[in-house]
Amino acid sequence: MLVVWLHWDHKTVHQRGPEALLRSRMDFLLLLPHGQRVVLEVDGSQHFIRDCGRTPDTAKYAAMVGADRELKLREYEVFRFGHDELKLIDDARTLLQQFLPDLFRRFRVNSS
Template sequence: MPALLPEVWLHWDHKTVHQRGPEALLRSRMDFLLLLPHGQRVVLEVDGSQHYTCDRGRTPDTAKYTAMVAADRDLKLREYEVFRFGHDELKLIDDVRTLLQQFLPDLFRRFRVSSN
């Protein structure tokens, strides 16, 4: 059965600690970590403009964007899958429902998670 954990720090994941030691990636926080059967790990991130801009969303900040994509690469090298959602996609409950009704079955099919 899948488990969805909110606001997980990467070093709490027993698999990462085993692979890299207890000091690995102490500052890496995930919005959500979805643990799937067979040790599959999926990171779900919700990004507002603060993830890629400065000045309260008015000016692009290439350093922030660079750090974000570098963190994604590091997670992928550690065998995590990363999926990002824009904050605006999740503003309205009807939009969220539609998005999740499409995304979750597709995600579960990809990772061969059965509904049984």
């Protein structure tokens, strides 16, 4: 059995305040058989730029990869997708139709 947990917060940054988003960690969490936990992240430019501009923010990037390390030490597998990979529906479908069967094979998830 495959269990997928998805959290979506419909409130805006203005409503919650920017600090609230610091606690938002996973885009998707797949709870697979045998206690396997897989995190899927979709990253836009907010993960590596400063002030909605074009200036790279190495501190933001370092915090993101640091959080990935922490998850991996707690036995989560983390897979990241760039926003542009999933922006167009046909591109997203092609990518996910290849990725998901490969992911399920790796973690020995069968369709029965």
